[in-house]
Amino acid sequence: MNKCTTLHWSYRDFTNVPIDLLYYEETPEEIYLKENFLTSIPAWLLQLNNIKFLHLTGIGQLKKLECLDLSENPIKTLPVEISECSRLLELFLNGLAELLYIPDRIANMRTLQTLSADRCGLLYLPASISKFIAHVRMFNNLQITHIPIAYEKHFTSFYQQVQNVPRTTIDPYLFLIREKETNKILLLPIGTLKVFPIPSCENSVTLYDHALRCINYMNHFISIHKHNEILNTLPTVAMKNHIKNGPISMCNFCTKLLYTSYYLMVVKRRNSTSKVIFTCNFCSMFCSNYWMSDNKAKYYPVEWEICDN
Numbered sequence: 304m305n306k307c308t309t310l311h312w313s314y315r316d317f318t319n320v321p322i323d324l325l326y327y328e329e330t331p332e333e334i335y336l337k338e339n340f341l342t343s344i345p346a347w348l349l350q351l352n353n354i355k356f357l358h359l360t361g362i363g364q365l366k367k368l369e370c371l372d373l374s375e376n377p378i379k380t381l382p383v384e385i386s387e388c389s390r391l392l393e394l395f396l397n398g399l400a401e402l403l404y405i406p407d408r409i410a411n412m413r414t415l416q417t418l419s420a421d422r423c424g425l426l427y428l429p430a431s432i433s434k435f436i437a438h439v440r441m442f443n444n445l446q447i448t449h450i451p452i453a454y455e456k457h458f459t460s461f462y463q464q465v466q467n468v469p470r471t472t473i474d475p476y477l478f479l480i481r482e483k484e485t486n487k488i489l490l491l492p493i494g495t496l497k498v499f500p501i502p503s504c505e506n507s508v509t510l511y512d513h514a515l516r517c518i519n520y521m522n523h524f525i526s527i528h529k530h531n532e533i534l535n536t537l538p539t540v541a542m543k544n545h546i547k548n549g550p551i552s553m554c555n556f557c558t559k560l561l562y563t564s565y566y567l568m569v570v571k572r573r574n575s576t577s578k579v580i581f582t583c584n585f586c587s588m589f590c591s592n593y594w595m596s597d598n599k600a601k602y603y604p605v606e607w608e609i610c611d612n
């Protein structure tokens with residue numbers, strides 16, 4: 304019988320999660336299984352209820368994995384390497400009460416057909432989502448303050464659950480705005496540094512975002528985001544994290560990547576009693592104007608202001 308709180312099983316060339324784990328007197332709270340050659344995650348591993356941290360970086364080698372069910376676990380963050388599972392069709396994250404957000408890179412996996420994240424602790428939905436995804440469920444995420452416009456087709460019965468007050472105590476640096484029609488406070492994705500109203504006399508997105516887009520363009524050729532030795536050559540840790548985790552959104556008109564600053568439009572449906580707040584992100588005023596001219600029969604814009612939190 305073994306007893307320990309942290310188990311270091313990284314870099315072991317494991318092709319399976321060792322069954323020995325079942326025979327521990329007390330399941331370790333933290334298990335490192337990074338950079339192994341796991342081809343599947345056994346169901347029994349996810350039922351070991353003592354695990355608080357499961358490190359599966361290198362989970363990206365699961366090239367044949369089609370379904371990943373991490374439901375009902377105390378998982379706090381999702382490894383962005385899930386997005387490297389190039390055949391993943393279904394991702395189940397139900398009941399992850401401590402999960403605050405889903406990385407945009409995961410929500411935008413082109414193979415993903417089903418994304419289910421009911422009863423999580425999500426503070427906001429990933430601002431963009433793969434256009435190929437067929438089924439999205441995110442019921443009972445009670446902290447969410449608004450719905451990114453990309454989700455509208457998936458969320459017809461979900462609108463009324465949108466809350467008024469975000470859980471701002473989690474991080475004092477969260478970016479909050481107040482929409483002026485009903486004075487509701489909206490929480491924007493972590494990573495947001497600046498948002499521009501429409502119209503705005505301010506300049507377009509920052510040079511910093513342009514630089515990140517250029518690096519991401521190179522990423523298509525040499526997969527920078529997977530290689531720490533290349534990431535470490537970037538001038539700041541923040542820049543490294545942006546490239547590794549991906550953008551926080553895409554332009555809702557031209558799909559350009561948005562990292563830290565963007566034009567924001569808050570809209571509500573015309574002739575609707577639900578009053579659900581939708582948010583749209585754009586790379587430029589041009590894109591916002593084109594989008595609105597296509598959608599003005601359905602939505603009207605609502606003024607907003609940045610909250611001083």
Ligand SMILES: [Zn+2]
Nearest residue numbers: 554557586590
């Ligand atoms: Zn655009």
